[in-house]
Amino acid sequence: FTGSSRLCFIGSSLLASGHSHVYVLLGFSFCYRYNAIKYSSPRSGFIISGLAVYLPNLLIHIFFAASPLLDSTELRRIVAEYHPTYDYEDRARVELLIGAEMNVPIKMSCLWFQCVILPVYAIIVIVSILVNRLLTSTLKMSEKSKQMHREIMKCLIFQAMLPLSYFVGIGIHIAQEKLLTVESIDIGHLIFTISAMTLSASPFSTLYFIQPYRM
The missing domain is CATH 1.10.8 (Helicase, Ruva Protein; domain 3)
Known part of the structure; x- marks a missing residue:
C-alpha cells in the first residue's frame, strides 16, 4: 500500500x-x-x-x-540470476519484492x-x-476442580496441536518441488491462510473446552 x-x-x-x-x-x-x-x-x-x-x-x-535491505539494482541482479523467468516489471504491480543480506x-x-x-x-x-x-x-482438590483442570489441559493440548497444520503447506510445497502438483501462485498464500485459521481456532477452542464459556 x-x-x-x-x-x-x-x-x-x-x-x-x-x-x-x-x-x-x-x-x-x-x-x-x-x-x-x-x-x-x-x-x-x-x-x-x-x-x-x-x-x-x-x-x-x-x-x-x-x-539492511538490498537496493533495487542489486535486487534485480539477484532475481535475474536465480529466477531468470521472473517478470520483475509485471509482478511489481501486484507485489513488493524485498531483499536482504543473509x-x-x-x-x-x-x-x-x-x-x-x-x-x-x-x-x-x-x-x-x-x-x-x-x-x-x-x-487435596475436589473432583469438580480436577475435572476443570482436565478440561483446561485438553484445551491447551488442542491449541498446541494447531501449529501442526503448517505441515499441509510444507507438504504441498514439497509436492510442487517434486513436480507432483501444478505450480500455482495462490499456493504462496496458503501459509497465511493456515496462520489465520489457527490463530482464530485458538480462542474458539476456549469457548468449547472451558465450562464457564461453553455454550
Whole structure:
C-alpha cells in the first residue's frame, strides 16, 4: 500500500515475532497450569518470569527488523540470476519484492522461527505428563476442580496441536518441488491462510473446552 520496503520488512518482522511468541506462550501456559495445580495459586516469581520469556523473541526480531535491505539494482541482479523467468516489471504491480543480506540477525531469526517450537513441544509433553500425575494422585482438590483442570489441559493440548497444520503447506510445497502438483501462485498464500485459521481456532477452542464459556 505504501510502497515502502522498510515498512513492509518491519511488518514481516512483527508477524514473525508474533508467531514465534505464540509457541513460547504455549509452553509457558502449560508450565503455568502445572504451577497453579501444584501450588494452588501461581507464585509471584513465576508470573514475573512470564515477562522474561518474551525478551529473547523481542530482541531477535528487533535486530532482524534493523537489517539492511538490498537496493533495487542489486535486487534485480539477484532475481535475474536465480529466477531468470521472473517478470520483475509485471509482478511489481501486484507485489513488493524485498531483499536482504543473509546476515547473523536474519539467520538467528529464521532459526528461532523454525526451531523454537521443538523445545516448546518437549516442555509440553513433559508438563502434560506431570499434570496428569498430579490430577490422578491424592491431591487435596475436589473432583469438580480436577475435572476443570482436565478440561483446561485438553484445551491447551488442542491449541498446541494447531501449529501442526503448517505441515499441509510444507507438504504441498514439497509436492510442487517434486513436480507432483501444478505450480500455482495462490499456493504462496496458503501459509497465511493456515496462520489465520489457527490463530482464530485458538480462542474458539476456549469457548468449547472451558465450562464457564461453553455454550
